[in-house]
Amino acid sequence: MSNAKTKILARLAGQSDISVELPKLTGDWIQYTDPVEQFCDTAIEISACVHLANGRDDCTELINRLVCMDTAEMVCCCAADVEVASLVLSSVADPHELELLDVFIAEGKIGVAENGAIWVDDHDIAHRAALFLTQHLVLIIKSGKILNNLTEAYSSGVMDFSRFGCWISGPSKTADIEQSLVIGAHGARTLDIIVILDE
Amino acid sequence: MATRNTPHPTLAKRFVADRDRAHWHDESLWFIREKRDLQAHGLPEWEELRARAAQIKKHSVSNLAEYLLQFEKRATALGVTVHWANDAEEHNQIVLGILRSHGVKRVVKSKSMLTEECHLNPFLEHHGLEVVDTDLGERIVQLRNESPSHIVIPAIHIRKEEVGALFSEKLGTETGATDPKYLTEAARQHLRQKFLQADAGITGVNFAIAETGGIVVCTNEGNADLGVSLPKLHIACMGLEKIIPRVADLGVFLRLLARSATGQPITTYSSHFHGPMYDGEMHVVLLDNGRVEVAQDDDFREALNCIRCGACMNTCPVYRRSGGHSYSATVPGPIGSVLNPLKSPLEHTSLPFACSLCGSCSDVCPVQIPIHHQLYQLRSELKRQGNIKTAKSLQMWFVGMLFRRPRLYRLGGWAARWSLRCFGKLAAFRWLTIWGRQRDLPFPPRVTFRKWHNKNRPTDGGRHV
Known part of the structure; x- marks a missing residue:
């Protein structure tokens, strides 16, 4: 055991015994009459573009028509059943090769109505760098996966806490210069969200 | 031996000398405070969330050993190397060792x-490494050889014209460009x-989860994620108090953090790192540096609840009008005025007095730290330790004595x-007293309150004074 660890634990052993109970997480947390609509509204508010698709085929069509796809040269798609001419991420040896990635498409596991965030993990994404290095990001979410609030999300059992995962809400942004909001800081310049309505 | 920093009033005086800038600074921060209010009022359960968050933090801080060991065990199982550091020096040596x-x-x-x-930056640079801060605000202050003046918005004190000039010199942008x-x-x-x-990425930690051994890092720019998904080496540095028991506790904290900090419902990226990336390496450094001592202090323990949202700074009338650099501390503002004197009272004696005790900080704090009560109490502590200037002590003694003697008080009032x-x-004796320097005195009223009260008191039992 390292010296510092021993010392820190010894100091902590002298901690006075105050017992504060760990609170339960159940509660009267916000509910929406239409979580999908709320999700779309919130996402638009935080500068994402939202598109509604009727099924997978429609989704493919929508993606191919996106503005960011017009001039895109390097496109990579990690979402299943979306037919887009794409680079195969798992065949890329080093994430640095993604430097010129124009559009990256992935599928989210959960959407949250209260904050417009989508949970994406790296289960199907060989290089998580793609999510952040790409100029434009497209996230697909099924309407049935949209929950009311974050507490519901964490207790849904869908999130995998043995690997990398990230809430993504809107395109990257900064207001570090005089509080002027600028979209496109270091990560994606745009975020298109495709909501696939219940099939 | 610790030396006293330049006192807050001295530095604040320099800041307010530029009236326009001071006013602009005040307005910029109030703008963020208003955005925070909109978000807070948008959630009916806001107060309930604050209460839960405070309780979870209090629970964690009083069970640090248990949760840190659990975190170490789970993180190790995920392939993370966990390091422990007593102080800043040890912390820096550990980071340097890994990098080397x-x-x-x-x-x-x-x-x-x-x-x-x-x-850490100057330390690593001294040892020949290039360290680049990647948050835009931090990069700006780094290029200016300054420290951040705010914990969330590091360059809040800098005008776009100054950023333009800086970038033109350092990054070759067009001269005069300010957009x-x-x-x-x-x-x-x-x-x-x-x-x-980059060969390695270093991040801070917003939350470390004992239950899963993961850490959470929140940014809007995506800089933390880029920094640790291209190079194979990730070092995350955290204070012991960042630990939370359960992953689901994030459902409380992530709802509060960005709403309190910048008035967003959640940060653009809230990344949960559970183990290193494929083929990579991940280290977490746990730092004490005085935190355990605060955890054992019954009066100030709650200061460790802090999730570094900066809401107390944005709302503080003193911070807004005096700027972060006036505090001569890494964490400025109300919570900084608690944390810094707790660690080094001699260096930061003036900070608990940089406060009007208005209580706004405690009202907005998402983890319910009674900041203004702690600041008030710290003043007494500093007095007890003999760290208050004689002039100030003498005035306090004088006023205290006056208030205890009604007749003398009456005479004093007349005088x-x-x-x-x-x-x-x-x-106001402004050449003699600290108190008098920033204050104007009113013209005395024609009728004293005492006289008025005695004349107007309710006849059914109102006391004659």
């Missing part, structure tokens, strides 16, 4: 107040190269009114 063993030359770093606290969009794009291009060339009438502003 990998032959690292270039490091990209996302925002971490803890590494600021440890002065934030253009300047941000220039920084994006400049930092992309840094991300791609004060008389001298106010005769000498006006001179009566």
